[in-house]
Amino acid sequence: xxxxxTQTNLRSAFAGESQAHVRYKIFSERAEKTGFPNVGRxxxxxxxxxxxxxxxxxxNITAKGAAETVSAALFGARTTSEDLKAGIxxxxxxxxxxxxxxxxxxxxxxxxxxxxxxxxxxxxxKKHAELxxxxxxxxxxxxxxELGTVQVCTVCGYTVEGDAPAKCPICxxxxxxxxxx
Ligand code: FE2
Ligand code: FE2
Ligand code: FE2
Numbered sequence: 339x340x341x342x343x344t345q346t347n348l349r350s351a352f353a354g355e356s357q358a359h360v361r362y363k364i365f366s367e368r369a370e371k372t373g374f375p376n377v378g379r380x381x382x383x384x385x386x387x388x389x390x391x392x393x394x395x396x397x398n399i400t401a402k403g404a405a406e407t408v409s410a411a412l413f414g415a416r417t418t419s420e421d422l423k424a425g426i427x428x429x430x431x432x433x434x435x436x437x438x439x440x441x442x443x444x445x446x447x448x449x450x451x452x453x454x455x456x457x458x459x460x461x462x463x464k465k466h467a468e469l470x471x472x473x474x475x476x477x478x479x480x481x482x483x484e485l486g487t488v489q490v491c492t493v494c495g496y497t498v499e500g501d502a503p504a505k506c507p508i509c510x511x512x513x514x515x516x517x518x519x
Contacts, residue, residue, distance in 0.1 A: 383519035387495035
């Protein structure tokens, strides 16, 4: 069967993104409860972006099989600083190892739709890692993040602070496809 490995990778990425969606929701609630409302809002926005990634991968899954994950999740984190560290580590793993490897396999197998799904996620995760790094720097000084409106592309999960761009730099969707947090 062609593309079996890409199918396995899609299932793994779907599981990883689904977990990230829920994990960031939990982190969001904890940040809000412990005096970091803006960090909480950032986790909430990125949680939604991971839901977009999960949906994109899900649409490309055709084979049946158990969901497995290689996502570098950290369990049992207790503070918002540790949650942000977990976020940075998870995003970095996806940027440096998981999505480049999945993309290469999809390319090799001629799986165009899967390749797009992996590419969009890979590009969006770069912004997530950057935003979490910025948040961790201020949280480690005991302060909440100064954060404007956060915009998330509902097509590819691209995440940006401020106004939504006229055209998404990752997937070219128009401004009306962005959701604000
Ligand atoms: Fe993601
Ligand atoms: Fe992400
Ligand atoms: Fe987009």
